[in-house]
Amino acid sequence: MINLILFGPPGSGKGTQAVKLAEKYDLIHISTGDLFRYEMGNDTPLGLKAKEFISKGELVPDSITVGMLSNKLDKHPDSVGFILDGFPRTIAQCEALDEIFSEKEMAISKLIALDVAEDELVKRLVERGKTSGRADDSDSNIIKNRIKVYHAETSPVYNYYDEMKLSHTVDGIGSIEDIFGRLCATIDS
Numbered sequence: 654m655i656n657l658i659l660f661g662p663p664g665s666g667k668g669t670q671a672v673k674l675a676e677k678y679d680l681i682h683i684s685t686g687d688l689f690r691y692e693m694g695n696d697t698p699l700g701l702k703a704k705e706f707i708s709k710g711e712l713v714p715d716s717i718t719v720g721m722l723s724n725k726l727d728k729h730p731d732s733v734g735f736i737l738d739g740f741p742r743t744i745a746q747c748e749a750l751d752e753i754f755s756e757k758e759m760a761i762s763k764l765i766a767l768d769v770a771e772d773e774l775v776k777r778l779v780e781r782g783k784t785s786g787r788a789d790d791s792d793s794n795i796i797k798n799r800i801k802v803y804h805a806e807t808s809p810v811y812n813y814y815d816e817m818k819l820s821h822t823v824d825g826i827g828s829i830e831d832i833f834g835r836l837c838a839t840i841d842s
């Protein structure tokens with residue numbers, strides 16, 4: 654089984670690359686952001702709750718996010734592995750994931766971080782906002798807050814897995830195919 658965490662700030666290319674990696678390695682792609690957007694699109698109670706936070710560029714409370722992720726994992730008991738995109742985003746989410754995985758006798762294989770400079774992130778998100786229809790991509794203050802929250806709450810996740818020698822960094826600048834090649838080389842090494 655391969656279980657990957659694709660890590661990086663908003664706009665670093667996690668979603669784009671996760672789709673390609675899932676196809677190549679036959680993994681189930683779980684994007685917690687996409688799951689939230691699905692719930693919001695259907696105005697479910699979970700979606701309405703999540704929207705309170707997402708619309709401000711804040712993180713949804715851990716208990717909600719962890720519960721949603723856990724349900725999604727349970728839907729694919731026979732998968733050869735998962736690629737987690739946008740989760741875990743806090744140390745509490747890391748600890749919860751450890752617990753869920755140990756119950757299922759699963760383990761994280763690697764965390765791979767996409768390294769992209771901040772001015773490039775803002776540029777990409779503003780560009781994506783023109784077509785994504787995502788309210789949180791369409792306002793520069795929300796974009797800035799998402800990056801701030803990333804530094805404050807999410808960046809420690811890298812160190813959490815680094816202590817277990819599981820963290821790797823890949824240059825996230827270049828063509829989609831070049832970055833994909835770097836990611837595959839890291840996965841295969």
Ligand code: C5P
Binds near residue numbers: 711789
């Ligand atoms: O991963 P993505 O950037 O698509 O997530 C969009 C938004 O969903 C985040 O900015 C955040 O508000 C929320 N989110 C969260 N916790 C996660 C994943 C996403 O709060 N683990």
Ligand code: MG
Binds near residue numbers: 668686
């Ligand atoms: Mg994404």
